[in-house]
Amino acid sequence: xxxxxxxxxxxxxxxxxxxxxxxxxxxxxxxxxxxxxxxxxxxxxxxxxxxxxxxxxxxxxxxxxxxxxxxxxxxxxxxxxxxxxxxxxxxxxxxxxxxxxxxxxxxxxxxxxxxxxxxxxxxxxxxxxxxxxxxxxxxxxxxxxxxxxxxxxxxxxxxxxxxxxxxxxxxxxxxxxxxxxxxxxxxxxxxxxxxxxxxxxxxxxxxxxxxxxxxxxxxxxxxxxxxxxxxxxxxxxxxxxxxxxxxxxxxxxxxxxxxxxxxxxxxxxxxxxxxxxxxxxxxxxxxxxxxxxxxxxxxxxxxxxxxxxxxxxxxxxxxxxxxxxxxxxxxxxxxxxxxxxxxxxxxxxxxxxxxxxxxxxxxxxxxxxxxxxxxxxxxxxxxxxxxxxxxxxxxxxxx
Amino acid sequence: xxxxxxxxxxxxxxxxxxxxxxxxxxxxxxxxxxxxxxxxxxxxxxxxxxxxxxxxxxxxxxxxxxxxxxxxxxxxxxxxxxxxxxxxxxxxxxxxxxxxxxxxxxxxxxxxxxxxxxxxxxxxxxxxxxxxxxxxxxxxxxxxxxxxxxxxxxxxxxxxxxxxxxxxxxxxxxxxxxxxxxxxxxxxxxxxxxxxxxxxxxxxxxxxxxxxxxxxxxxxxxxxxxxxxxxxxxxxxxxxxxxxxxxxxxxxxxxxxxxxxxxxxxxxxxxxxxxxxxxxxxxxxxxxxxxxxxxxxxxxxxxxxxxxxxxxxxxxxxxxxxxxxxxxxxxxxxxxxxxxxxxxxxxxxxxxxxxxxxxxxxxxxxxxxxxxxxxxxxxxxxxxxxxxxxxxxxxxxxx
Numbered sequence: 001x002x003x004x005x006x007x008x009x010x011x012x013x014x015x016x017x018x019x020x021x022x023x024x025x026x027x028x029x030x031x032x033x034x035x036x037x038x039x040x041x042x043x044x045x046x047x048x049x050x051x052x053x054x055x056x057x058x059x060x061x062x063x064x065x066x067x068x069x070x071x072x073x074x075x076x077x078x079x080x081x082x083x084x085x086x087x088x089x090x091x092x093x094x095x096x097x098x099x100x101x102x103x104x105x106x107x108x109x110x111x112x113x114x115x116x117x118x119x120x121x122x123x124x125x126x127x128x129x130x131x132x133x134x135x136x137x138x139x140x141x142x143x144x145x146x147x148x149x150x151x152x153x154x155x156x157x158x159x160x161x162x163x164x165x166x167x168x169x170x171x172x173x174x175x176x177x178x179x180x181x182x183x184x185x186x187x188x189x190x191x192x193x194x195x196x197x198x199x200x201x202x203x204x205x206x207x208x209x210x211x212x213x214x215x216x217x218x219x220x221x222x223x224x225x226x227x228x229x230x231x232x233x234x235x236x237x238x239x240x241x242x243x244x245x246x247x248x249x250x251x252x253x254x255x256x257x258x259x260x261x262x263x264x265x266x267x268x269x270x271x272x273x274x275x276x277x278x279x280x281x282x283x284x285x286x287x288x289x290x291x292x293x294x295x296x297x298x299x300x301x302x303x304x305x306x307x308x309x310x311x312x313x314x315x316x317x318x319x320x321x322x323x324x325x326x327x328x329x330x331x332x333x334x335x336x337x338x339x340x341x342x343x344x345x346x347x348x349x350x351x352x353x354x355x356x357x358x359x360x361x362x363x364x365x366x367x368x369x370x371x372x373x374x375x376x377x378x379x380x381x382x383x384x385x386x387x388x389x390x391x392x393x394x395x396x397x398x399x
Numbered sequence: 400x401x402x403x404x405x406x407x408x409x410x411x412x413x414x415x416x417x418x419x420x421x422x423x424x425x426x427x428x429x430x431x432x433x434x435x436x437x438x439x440x441x442x443x444x445x446x447x448x449x450x451x452x453x454x455x456x457x458x459x460x461x462x463x464x465x466x467x468x469x470x471x472x473x474x475x476x477x478x479x480x481x482x483x484x485x486x487x488x489x490x491x492x493x494x495x496x497x498x499x500x501x502x503x504x505x506x507x508x509x510x511x512x513x514x515x516x517x518x519x520x521x522x523x524x525x526x527x528x529x530x531x532x533x534x535x536x537x538x539x540x541x542x543x544x545x546x547x548x549x550x551x552x553x554x555x556x557x558x559x560x561x562x563x564x565x566x567x568x569x570x571x572x573x574x575x576x577x578x579x580x581x582x583x584x585x586x587x588x589x590x591x592x593x594x595x596x597x598x599x600x601x602x603x604x605x606x607x608x609x610x611x612x613x614x615x616x617x618x619x620x621x622x623x624x625x626x627x628x629x630x631x632x633x634x635x636x637x638x639x640x641x642x643x644x645x646x647x648x649x650x651x652x653x654x655x656x657x658x659x660x661x662x663x664x665x666x667x668x669x670x671x672x673x674x675x676x677x678x679x680x681x682x683x684x685x686x687x688x689x690x691x692x693x694x695x696x697x698x699x700x701x702x703x704x705x706x707x708x709x710x711x712x713x714x715x716x717x718x719x720x721x722x723x724x725x726x727x728x729x730x731x732x733x734x735x736x737x738x739x740x741x742x743x744x745x746x747x748x749x750x751x752x753x754x755x756x757x758x759x760x761x762x763x764x765x766x767x768x769x770x771x772x773x774x775x776x777x778x779x780x781x782x783x784x785x786x787x788x789x790x791x792x793x794x795x796x797x798x
Contacts, residue, residue, distance in 0.1 A: 001629040002594040003654060004562055006511045012661035039458040047461070048454045055447045059438040062446070062641035097496060097667035104666050108532075112405045130665045133507075163403055195401040230400040242461035244673040259404060262411035266529045267503050268496035272671040274643040 011132040030385035033352040035173060035327050036376040038302075041295050042242045043286065050281035054274065065273030067265045068257075069095025069249075073280040077249055080283065085221040086233075088251050092226040094260050097271045099203055099248035102234035102260075103127050103166075105267065106199060106250070107134050109259045116162035120148060122330075122359035122369070124173045124201065127166055138361035141165075145321060147179030150186040157194045164197045170216045171204035174359045174371040175330040176323025178208075178216050188219055191230050198231045203239050204326035206292050209300040216325075220251065229253055237279055239327070240292050245275040299327070299375050302382065306374040309386045315393050327375045330356070333368040337396045340367065345395055351388035410531040429784035432751040434572060434726050435775040437701075440694050441641045442685065449680035453673065464672030466664045467656075468494025468648075472679040476648055479682065484620040485632075487650050491625040493659055496670045498602055498647035501633035501659075502526050502565075504666065505598060505649070506533050508658045515561035519547060521729075521758035521768070523572045523600065526565055537760035540564075544720060546578030549585040556593045563596045569615045570603035573758045573770040574729040575722020577607075577615050587618055590629050597630045602647075603725035605639050605691050608699040615724075619650065628652055636678055638726070639691050644674040698726070698774050701781065705773040708785045714792050726774045729755070732767040736795045739766065744794055750787035 054061050068074070074090035081088060096102045103126075111117065113135030119128065121140035131138055139160055142149040147169060156162070167187065169179040179187075191198050200219045208216065220233035229252065236248035250260065264270070282288065306329060307322050317334035333339060339355040346352060356369025377385060453460050467473070473489035480487060495501045502525075510516065512534030518527065520539035530537055538559050541548040546568060555561070566586065568578040578586075590597050599618045607615065619632035628651065635647035649659065663669070681687065705728060706721050716733035732738065738754040745751060755768025776784060 001591065001596075001627050001652070003596070003652070004509070004594070005658060006507070006509050006514075008511070009508050009658055012508070012658065012665060034463065036463055039462050042458045042461040044454050044458055044461065048451060051450050052447060055443050059441045059443055062441040062443065062643040063438050064433065064435055064637075064642040097670065100665075101667040108405070109408050109411070110403070110405050112407070115405075126665065126668070133662070133665050192400065195403070197400075197402070228400050238463075243463040244461040244671065244676075246667070246669070246671045246673075253400070253402070255402060259408055259411065263532070266411060266499075266525065266532050267666070268500040268645070269525070270645065271496065272643065272645045272674050274645075275671050275673060277643075 008133055008135065011135070012129070029347065029350055029352050030377060030381055030388060031352040032372040032374070032377070032385055032389070033354050034376065035373055037239055037243065037295075038298065038375055038378075040378070041298060043282070043291055046282055046286040047242065047278060050278045050285065053281040053285070054277040061277055062274065065270050065276070067261050067270045069271065070273050070276035070280060073276045073283070074249075076280055076283040080288075081251070085217060086251070088226050092254050092257055093249055093251045094257050094264065095271055095276055096234075096248045096250055096264070097246045097268070098238055098243075099201060099234040099236040099250070100126060101264075101267075101271070102248055102250035103199065103201065104130050105260045105263045106232055106256070107131060107136070108263045109256070110197065111136050111163060115164075116160040118153070118156055118160070118162045118165045119361050120167060120172065121361070122174055122356060123166065123361070124168060125358040127201065128361055131166070140361045143177070145177060147177065147183035148187055150183065150190070153187060153190055157190060157196060162196055164199055165191055166199045166201065167219070168201045169219060170202055171207060171324060171326030173204070173326065174328050174354070174356065175321070176326050176328050177321070178324040184217070184219055184222060188223055188230070192223075196230070200231050200233045202233060202235045205235065206240050207296050207299055207327065208325040209303060210324060226251060226253055232256060240288070240295065241279065241282065245279060246272065247275050247279055302374045302379075305379060305382055306372065306386070309382065313386070313390055313393070315397055317397065318393075327373055329372040329374060331370045331372065333370070334397070335366070335368050338367040339370045342370075342392060342396055346389060346392040349388045349391050351385045351392065353389070407532055407534065410534075411528070428746065428749055428751050429776060429780055429787060430751040431771040431773070431776070431784055431788070432753050433775065434772055436638055436642065436694075437697065437774055437777075439777070440697060442681070442690055445681055445685040446641065446677060449677045449684065452680040452684070453676040460676055461673065464669050464675070466660050466669045468670065469672050469675035469679060472675045472682070473648075475679055475682040479687075480650070484616060485650070487625050491653050491656055492648055492650045493656050493663065494670055494675055495633075495647045495649055495663070496645045496667070497637055497642075498600060498633040498635040498649070499525060500663075500670070501647055501649035502598065502600065503529050504659045504662045505631055505655070506530060506535070507662045508655070509596060510535050510562060514563075515559040517552070517555055517559070517561045517564040518760050519566060519571065520760070521573055521755060522565065522760070523567060524757040526600065527760055530565070539760045542576070544576060546576065546582030547586055549582065549589070552586060552589055556589060556595060561595055563598055564590055565598045565600065566618070567600045568618060569601055570606060570723060570725030572603070572725065573727050573753070573755065574720070575725050575727050576720070577723040583616070583618055583621060587622055587629070591622075595629070599630050599632045601632060601634045602638050604634065606695055606698055606726065607724040608702060609723060625650060625652055631655060639687070639694065640678065640681065644678060645671065646674050646678055701773045701778075704778060704781055705771065705785070708781065712785070712789055712792070714796050716796065717792075726772055728771040728773060730769045730771065732769070733796070734765070734767050737766040738769045741791060741795055745788060745791040748787045748790050750784045750791065752788070
């Protein structure tokens with residue numbers, strides 16, 4: 001049998017995340033690679049109780065559900081988002097298999113081959129993979145510690161006439177940065193004036209560190225919404241409850257949601273409604289906000305530990321900025337170091353990270369960056385992992 | 400905000416299934432429309448126990464999983480399929496969000512815009528929708544009671560040089576037909592000789608009625624497999640266990656599986672691993688084959704009841720063939736009747752069905768067909784639904 005794959009197949013060749021997930025299954029490796037939450041914090045008992053409540057409600061719980069997702073969960077999420085300044089109704093949203101699917105479905109209905117999408121430099125690698133699979137032309141916008149560079153954005157909006165801008169303004173993957181209010185409002189204004197859709201990816205917004213009085217409102221909440229909004233907002237329960245339930249949501253202008261629902265019908269009819277019903281019961285009978293606050297504090301102390309350990313290493317020519325939230329440190333090494341090569345040494349020594357090159361849209365990306373996750377390992381694991389990483393670093397850094 | 404949707408958006412305009420699922424939520428309607436299993440047969444207690452076993456195994460059950468799906472469940476499915484003459488390993492398969500996602504992922508990696516896909520006449524409407532969304536050119540092959548017409552297939556393979564043939568050989572949706580062995584072997588031979596991939600959709604294979612000694616081996620089991628097979632096989636737990644867990648699987652040449660896994664990584668990273676783990680525990684601790692035999696018998700008696708009721712109606716010019724398995728009757732009405740119009744009358748009278756026109760690939764499809772589901776309603780519901788349908792029929796049929 002001679003197989004004749006589609007032309008878009010080449011766009012799926014990068015499989016960094018998948019390989020990372022495979023690495024993390026090996027017990028001998030201490031992994032700073034994947035974006036995994038801490039398992040010991042999962043609310044297992046509460047999820048078990050929620051599930052029993054779902055089944056107790058009767059057999060209909062196991063029947064086919066709506067493509068848009070379980071209505072009571074959509075209502076609960078709307079109410080919960082309302083406490084964060086976002087006013088939406090269940091008609092303005094869709095439940096997805098993680099926010100990854102929201103990125104895929106929006107691209108499917110909005111992007112034709114050759115359309116330009118602007119992205120941050122660097123940005124989430126699996127979003128790049130989705131965009132490429134639909135033949136989008138990707139252009140990076142320069143970023144600094146405060147977010148997207150507004151002058152560069154203006155120039156690139158003018159030059160490329162993109163259809164969409166993809167952003168993670170709050171605790172970026174991979175950099176942990178949070179955009180300033182000026183940048184949030186500036187990007188919104190420019191995109192609105194140029195009729196450019198913004199896809200705001202917000203998986204980490206709840207995981208904020210430092211001064212509690214500092215707020216980072218979502219672009220979606222800052223825009224007139226949802227009808228006529230130029231922002232499509234997606235988030236997930238994967239980082240705040242547990243990833244295995246694979247439940248994300250997307251909120252947008254109802255016309256966009258209606259088309260995404262049709263695309264979802266073709267893609268998989270609907271996501272697991274058992275998981276959606278379980279999450280609804282969890283939101284009804286469990287202190288989700290209290291749980292998120294607990295996780296947030298734990299992650300802040302893990303971030304603090306890794307910051308201190310990085311400080312102690314005194315690696316020459318290695319720089320990083322302390323993340324304002326989220327799950328990751330982003331390190332820049334001396335230009336002479338290729339972190340993809342370094343990863344081989346590191347894995348031999350029993351530690352893993354993600355080479356930064358995959359997080360850039362362009363082919364000429366710098367090779368001297370890496371992403372370190374600080375949420376998955378416990379204190380002892382992080383100490384041992386940093387010892388191993390230090391050994392790997394010593395093989396390439398000149399002290 | 401001026402929205403600029405992608406060109407492929409138009410291909411998602413048909414939303415028959417979605418509208419059907421909405422109809423079935425109204426309590427006043429007796430629905431013969433959706434392909435819904437009988438809720439009263441769902442193994443709710445066993446699913447509850449299976450879930451508790453998953454959580455008892457520890458917090459890791461709630462972590463991110465592999466894109467390919469939970470390995471122990473893949474192993475269990477391989478073993479179970481082995482008892483049906485299919486020899487595969489977990490590397491030859493992928494777990495999906497229902498078999499609908501398997502159709503989508505295969506199309507994504509195998510079909511470019513303009514490629515021809517041959518389909519049965521009629522065939523599953525949501526598969527047509529997926530194929531159209533990737534810009535495929537769809538061509539119907541004539542079918543009779545024994546399956547695809549081999550002479551017409553030969554002519555169309557020669558004329559159109561299709562990349563793929565999509566078939567439901569065992570208890571077709573929408574017709575309930577089962578292909579003869581001659582047709583199975585004939586289609587396999589022609590596709591193998593012309594390097595045409597076969598997508599075999601088999602959600603209903605377990606639901607066989609009549610003489611137990613009659614077997615309908617899958618095309619996949621009849622082919623040399625899996626390496627080098629020209630058949631991609633997909634099935635699901637939705638009809639045999641419960642749809643809400645949204646777990647299907649696809650088996651094929653490992654090269655195809657590898658590429659589908661990469662496409663799935665971009666599409667949603669992975670399906671609900673909580674559902675997959677629950678199904679694994681269910682297969683380990685529950686008599687799944689015994690349950691399927693119970694459901695099969697129940698559905699056969701429901702089919703029998705609807706066959707008798709249809710016989711009693713004596714609708715002039717209306718014909719059907721008794722289904723050999725699955726979930727559906729397929730009715731042909733006099734050519735003067737447009738069943739899409741008839742549906743409006745029917746819904747006013749409190750009963751729903753699916754007009755057959757959506758199950759045809761071509762635009763000039765006959766308008767005088769309908770699909771009736773016999774698995775979802777209990778005996779009393781079916782009697783009352785048929786009374787209402789008879790009233791609707793009387794409005795268009797001349798006795």
